[in-house]
Amino acid sequence: MNVFTSGQSHQSWVWQVTALCFVLGVLLMGSLRTVSEVKRSGSGAIRVGVPPGGGVRPEMVRKLEKEIADLRESKTTLENTLAKGNDQVKALNDELQKVKVLAGLTPVTGAGIVLTLEDSKRGPPTNRAFEQDKYIIHDYDLQQAVHELLASGAEAVAVNDQRVTSRTAIRCVGPTVQVNFVSVVPPFVISAIGDPNALLGGLSLPNGFIDNLRRYDPAMVAVEKRARIALPAYSGSTEMRYTKPIIDTASAENGAGTRQQ
């Protein structure tokens, strides 16, 4: 005997209560599932809207980049051939090649470190969901990494095979980061040539950016010393439209006219 059959009046209300019970069951289960779904998607650091195959450039762009690299390489070969036999030209060419290495126009190799930055897989704890932001690698993390490496004496740096040059910008564009105007997506692999111990020391500074990232999730950062790493050449534009070199300081300051007097 229970409550549902103990009414003094007719029993039809049991059926109506049953019908409402059914509706209630649907609603309860619906909100249960919805809320658990929302909670599940709430945790974990999510990069919204990364295009499928993000960071992969179209076939044509890759072909053109390869062509640029090939042309620059054959140019170097030609310069070297031209310099053969003539001491003056050879001296000039040696200087040219040094400058090209400095400018990042040639592939380089040497000892260094590889720093890998990745979005956190676990995300913030549920009671700190507002910190979701801290569990994603941002453009400024890459900037800090590159600057810290350069400050620690890195001679050549590349982010996801994009060589860092004097014209490199690292900036946030939607869900991706652009380096040299090319989208890169996580995991971000930053390779730097230099004294591995010095580079590692610079990155590991207490309260440095790696220290801060590791405070949220140690799995976001991986650093590795390597005896030999290879960096690709810069494949972007080298055209200068506004900048003119000042070749002779005296003539630039006084103007050509004074020299003739």
Add this chain to the structure above:
Amino acid sequence: MTGWLPFAGIAAGMLAGWYIFGAIHVAPEVASSYAPYLSLAALAGLDTLLGGIRAGIEGRFQDDVFITGFLLNTLLAAALAFLGDKIGVDLFLAAVVALGTRVFLNLSLIRRYFLNRRALAKRSGPAASAGASGL
């Protein structure tokens, strides 16, 4: 005896809800916007259910009151939540508190009814208890 029917109903409803909400896949951003309304509707349903049971026990169950009560409570709660969303006041809480209070009130009255009946049955012995069950 039809006393098990509401339990069967709620079990069937939950099963149906599980499959319905499992089949429709909604983006989490969308789901998070309607989740409060769904929860509120469930609460309104619970309130009406307990109110109906209480009225049934007291012998003054009226089907029109029952049905309109459920529909209007749900709509009003949803409208309040929506309005609260728009004007930046958590009117949602008003509905939750009002419905929650009534759920507890009705539950306490139902519980009292049971306790009274048990006390009565104890006092007048097993024979009377058999009679009481026939009520």
